[in-house]
Amino acid sequence: MFLTKLAIKNLTRHKRRTIITALVISFGIFIFLVSDSLMVGMRDLTLNNSINLQTGHLQVMNEEYWNEKEELPMDNLIDQNPVILEQINNIINTDNYTSRLQFSASINNGREEFPINAIGINPERDKKVFNLEEYILEGDMFTEGQNVVIGKGLANLMGFSVGDYVTLLFRTKEGTFNTIDAQLTGILDAPHPEINEFHVYLPLDLAQDSLNIGNKVSKYLFRLDNRDNSIEISNKLNTFFNDRGSSLQAYNWEQLSQELLAMIQQGNIENLVMLLIIIILATVGVINTVILSALERLEEIGMMKALGLKVREIVYVFVIESAGIGFIGSVFGVLLGGIGVYLMSTFGISISTMTEGQTTFGIPIADKIYGGWEINTFIFIFFFGIIISILASILPAMWGAKKDPVKAIYHK
Amino acid sequence: MALLKLDDIKKVYHQGKIDVPAIRGISLEIEKGEFTTIFGPSGSGKTTLLNIIGCLDKPSSGDITYDGQKKLSELSKNELSDFRRYNLGFIFQGHNLIPVLTAFENVEFAIRIIDENTKKERRKKVLDILESVGLKGLENRKPNELSGGQKQRVAIARALVKNPKLVLADEPTANLDSETSEEVLDIMLKMNEKLGTTFIFSTHDPQVMKYARRLIEIRDGKVTHDEQGEDLDVPH
Numbered sequence: 001m002f003l004t005k006l007a008i009k010n011l012t013r014h015k016r017r018t019i020i021t022a023l024v025i026s027f028g029i030f031i032f033l034v035s036d037s038l039m040v041g042m043r044d045l046t047l048n049n050s051i052n053l054q055t056g057h058l059q060v061m062n063e064e065y066w067n068e069k070e071e072l073p074m075d076n077l078i079d080q081n082p083v084i085l086e087q088i089n090n091i092i093n094t095d096n097y098t099s100r101l102q103f104s105a106s107i108n109n110g111r112e113e114f115p116i117n118a119i120g121i122n123p124e125r126d127k128k129v130f131n132l133e134e135y136i137l138e139g140d141m142f143t144e145g146q147n148v149v150i151g152k153g154l155a156n157l158m159g160f161s162v163g164d165y166v167t168l169l170f171r172t173k174e175g176t177f178n179t180i181d182a183q184l185t186g187i188l189d190a191p192h193p194e195i196n197e198f199h200v201y202l203p204l205d206l207a208q209d210s211l212n213i214g215n216k217v218s219k220y221l222f223r224l225d226n227r228d229n230s231i232e233i234s235n236k237l238n239t240f241f242n243d244r245g246s247s248l249q250a251y252n253w254e255q256l257s258q259e260l261l262a263m264i265q266q267g268n269i270e271n272l273v274m275l276l277i278i279i280i281l282a283t284v285g286v287i288n289t290v291i292l293s294a295l296e297r298l299e300e301i302g303m304m305k306a307l308g309l310k311v312r313e314i315v316y317v318f319v320i321e322s323a324g325i326g327f328i329g330s331v332f333g334v335l336l337g338g339i340g341v342y343l344m345s346t347f348g349i350s351i352s353t354m355t356e357g358q359t360t361f362g363i364p365i366a367d368k369i370y371g372g373w374e375i376n377t378f379i380f381i382f383f384f385g386i387i388i389s390i391l392a393s394i395l396p397a398m399w400g401a402k403k404d405p406v407k408a409i410y411h412k
Numbered sequence: 413m414a415l416l417k418l419d420d421i422k423k424v425y426h427q428g429k430i431d432v433p434a435i436r437g438i439s440l441e442i443e444k445g446e447f448t449t450i451f452g453p454s455g456s457g458k459t460t461l462l463n464i465i466g467c468l469d470k471p472s473s474g475d476i477t478y479d480g481q482k483k484l485s486e487l488s489k490n491e492l493s494d495f496r497r498y499n500l501g502f503i504f505q506g507h508n509l510i511p512v513l514t515a516f517e518n519v520e521f522a523i524r525i526i527d528e529n530t531k532k533e534r535r536k537k538v539l540d541i542l543e544s545v546g547l548k549g550l551e552n553r554k555p556n557e558l559s560g561g562q563k564q565r566v567a568i569a570r571a572l573v574k575n576p577k578l579v580l581a582d583e584p585t586a587n588l589d590s591e592t593s594e595e596v597l598d599i600m601l602k603m604n605e606k607l608g609t610t611f612i613f614s615t616h617d618p619q620v621m622k623y624a625r626r627l628i629e630i631r632d633g634k635v636t637h638d639e640q641g642e643d644l645d646v647p648h
Contacts, residue, residue, distance in 0.1 A: 308497020
């Protein structure tokens with residue numbers, strides 16, 4: 001206890017040095033918290049955009065279709081059955097559903113062709129699951145007929161304006177070529193690069209007729225009251241499908257966003273880099289401080305040894321002192337980080353200034369990212385700052401404590 | 413029985429390829445309650461001898477027997493630390509007080525690490541010893557608020573507070589004026605008489621030697637003179 005008291009008092013010996021070392025640690029913690037908050041905000045926004053524009057909370061499709069979904073096959077489509085749909089809706093307890101038919105096609109402007117992902121939708125039902133219409137930049141969403149809506153990137157690439165006629169070239173289920181000539185009624189500017197650059201939306205019945213597949217669709221898509229229930233509900237649905245011997249399967253948004261989640265996981269590397277920066281800052285600061293302190297206190301170390309203190313007891317004094325510096329640094333860092341995260345979560349950061357209006361590297365994000373709060377991160381980094389300070393102090397403290405007592409006492 | 417028995421102590425320092433002998437075979441006995449001064453010119457080996465007696469340094473050969481039982485050469489580093497902790501008191505030329513602690517806390521340090529007393533007993537011991545060295549009322553001052561003599565008194569109190577059997581003082585008056593030196597030496601002599609604590613000084617100050625009840629002269633690492641009594645022939 002006395003040694004602890006001595007260590008704490010030692011913090012006041014060189015107040016400026018203590019504060020500077022603590023501030024270095026604070027700075028690292030601040031950077032980490034702000035960066036983490038940005039990552040949390042980006043993750044939330046990314047997932048929300050993906051859910052609101054592409055996946056919904058839950059999808060039902062044939063299991064075989066799921067296995068080949070990247071190729072947008074014309075096999076294993078769902079034969080729309082109002083009875084089954086009603087049973088599904090009863091289990092999910094929602095009317096927020098839609099159905100989509102996706103197929104590969106090429107868009108043609110008379111001079112050039114570009115491969116796209118064509119999506120047949122029922123605009124009225126689609127609104128219950130997705131908020132695509134909010135992002136119509138020019139024109140309107142179609143209601144029916146020979147009409148299409150495309151993204152801004154694709155319109156720019158192909159030189160299309162609202163009112164222009166667009167030709168879609170594709171193969172039917174039987175493998176024969178077919179085309180759709182449709183008028184461009186709207187251009188989207190969605191916070192999702194894939195939608196802006198590769199998607200062409202057309203009425204579901206037009207797609208079904210042109211593909212010669214009757215009333216079949218690729219999948220049913222649902223919006224739930226709470227996305228956290230999606231796993232539980234998908235399990236319930238799968239039990240229902242399995243009991244009936246149906247080939248249908250339900251997939252929750254996490255399964256549907258696996259690639260995106262993997263990409264977000266990659267983003268966590270950034271956090272590791274930040275942690276490394278904190279480790280380096282704290283280690284250099286603390287080692288420097290402990291070595292300086294040990295050098296200044298050689299006579300005292302010698303005296304302590306003469307009094308009978310053991311090496312581990314002298315090391316303990318330095319380690320507790322460093323823990324104190326880490327504690328001060330962590331407190332300041334967490335406070336500064338809290339202010340930074342509050343500002344980011346309130347005012348956000350414009351991503352367009354960061355990317356200068358260019359691509360967002362495939363990540364579906366809007367033009368502004370708001371910071372997110374993760375209380376666990378604050379707790380973790382608080383203790384991390386203290387622990388790193390302790391660990392960084394051990395070796396230099398041992399170096400000081402192991403000094404020959406005679407040399408330490410008479411070092412002048 | 414002698415408190416300390418030094419048996420042919422030798423100490424050689426190795427400076428590169430050259431061996432520099434500091435102590436060239438010293439054998440002597442120190443009885444309990446002695447007030448002994450080791451004197452000699454600079455470089456004669458008196459501080460080295462004091463450090464060896466205080467277990468801060470190891471002899472190259474020879475051994476020290478403590479209280480007729482313990483051979484110090486047989487103790488490990490940790491055992492030597494414990495030996496110092498419980499049996500020895502040190503007073504250094506530079507007092508070596510901890511600047512962030514008060515006079516009370518600096519003295520208390522020596523018994524806190526022994527931890528044999530209750531808080532109340534500790535407090536009484538520290539206050540008594542501080543009063544004995546004339547520092548009553550200055551307990552809460554930090555070293556930078558004390559004069560050189562007062563600091564050395566705190567160092568004496570720290571050395572004595574645990575009632576050690578042996579106190580080693582390396583030129584304890586070297587940084588003090590003659591008046592303060594006398595005050596400090598008076599205190600140590602008083603403690604020697606009151607508590608029966610054995611004192612060994614190293615010095616080349618004739619003023620300190622005047623207080624000695626035994627004078628040991630060292631030259632070139634050897635004892636050249638050893639005299640005991642009340643009126644010793646103090647060299648100038």
